[in-house]
Amino acid sequence: MPDTVACVSSVDVPQPLPAGLADALDGWTRHLRSERAVSSHSLRAYRGDVAGLLEHARRMGRNRVADIDLLVLRSWLAGQASRGMARTTLARRAAAARGFTAWACREGLAASDPGALLATPRTGRSLPGVLRRDEADALLHVAGLAADDEDPVGLRDLAVLEVLYASGIRVGELCGLDRDDVDLSRRVLRVLGKGSKERTVPVGVPALRAVDRWLEDGRPSLATDDSGPALFLGSRGRRVDPRTVRRAVHDLLAHVPGAPDLGPHGLRHSAATHLLEGGADLRSVQELLGHATLATTQIYTHVSVDRLRATYDQAHPRA
Numbered sequence: 001m002p003d004t005v006a007c008v009s010s011v012d013v014p015q016p017l018p019a020g021l022a023d024a025l026d027g028w029t030r031h032l033r034s035e036r037a038v039s040s041h042s043l044r045a046y047r048g049d050v051a052g053l054l055e056h057a058r059r060m061g062r063n064r065v066a067d068i069d070l071l072v073l074r075s076w077l078a079g080q081a082s083r084g085m086a087r088t089t090l091a092r093r094a095a096a097a098r099g100f101t102a103w104a105c106r107e108g109l110a111a112s113d114p115g116a117l118l119a120t121p122r123t124g125r126s127l128p129g130v131l132r133r134d135e136a137d138a139l140l141h142v143a144g145l146a147a148d149d150e151d152p153v154g155l156r157d158l159a160v161l162e163v164l165y166a167s168g169i170r171v172g173e174l175c176g177l178d179r180d181d182v183d184l185s186r187r188v189l190r191v192l193g194k195g196s197k198e199r200t201v202p203v204g205v206p207a208l209r210a211v212d213r214w215l216e217d218g219r220p221s222l223a224t225d226d227s228g229p230a231l232f233l234g235s236r237g238r239r240v241d242p243r244t245v246r247r248a249v250h251d252l253l254a255h256v257p258g259a260p261d262l263g264p265h266g267l268r269h270s271a272a273t274h275l276l277e278g279g280a281d282l283r284s285v286q287e288l289l290g291h292a293t294l295a296t297t298q299i300y301t302h303v304s305v306d307r308l309r310a311t312y313d314q315a316h317p318r319a
Helices: 017-035 040-059 068-084 087-106 132-148 154-169 172-177 205-222 242-253 264-277 283-290 294-300 305-315
Strands: 188-192 198-202
Touching: 017 087, 040 087, 040 305, 068 087, 087 283, 132 154, 132 242, 132 264, 132 294, 154 172, 154 188, 154 205, 154 242, 154 264, 172 198, 172 242, 172 264, 264 283, 283 294
Parallel strands: none
Antiparallel strands: 188 198
16 A cells, blocks of 8 residues: 655644555655755755645545646645745745646646646845945954864864855855865866756865865864765764854854844855956856856845946946
8 A cells, every 4th residue: 555644734633645645745756856856955845845735635625636726726825825924935835836736747647737827926035134345354354363273163164154255155065065176276166056066166265275274284183984075074073064054154253243143145145246246247146156047146146236336427428
């Protein structure tokens, strides 16, 4: 008998999904893992979203994937919206539902794709905080003061902050770096991004100096048999965890007067913003950040008022 999946309902006592829905959920999960190569975090989120949708369908008496129509999808999202679910979460769940129904249609589990008619809730264009250039300089100065040759963690944190700000890579990409991914002579990093897409990212001399110092004086003190090829290590010698990096960024930023409390994504956004302020074009920043579309880059980067005013003053005949 096929395995069943237990889903939590806010109204009923949790019950197993009907076999057809459970099998479809498992099949879609395998599709995401093997063909879409989504991250483990995204896989858990998307599976949970669709499991919730299928549980809602079960409560509405729809026990087959073919019975799920636009009414089911809309009532599922409406119920969550009425409970105050954030718009970003609703948008992600709508995307998961569309992905599932499109897959089910291709697999012949449904005659049509109701998700194609499902609108995405607007999420707005909220931007994370960003450091000014002087605040970024102050942060790296603080990290430099804390970097002691006898303290490998301080050397690691300096190298981590320098690389995050210099390259704009994601915290997960940073934690996944191996020693061989650093090319000191070419001043680039080989980064494995979302969807297992590899890209080459340039970094500056200060960041490479900090990495070289970490490799020479810091990493050997923490390395164990479990370290493997990992570039950055935690205090126990294993590959550094994203939570450790986030904590280091928050702790060091606390020593910069007036700076916003940001995490690694704030440094990514700051790097992109400062590149644009320095004259980089949007498509170059898109490639650096590893965004699939230019629209994503436009959402997560912005041009400062000062640069906009300077461009206006230089270009407009009546400025």
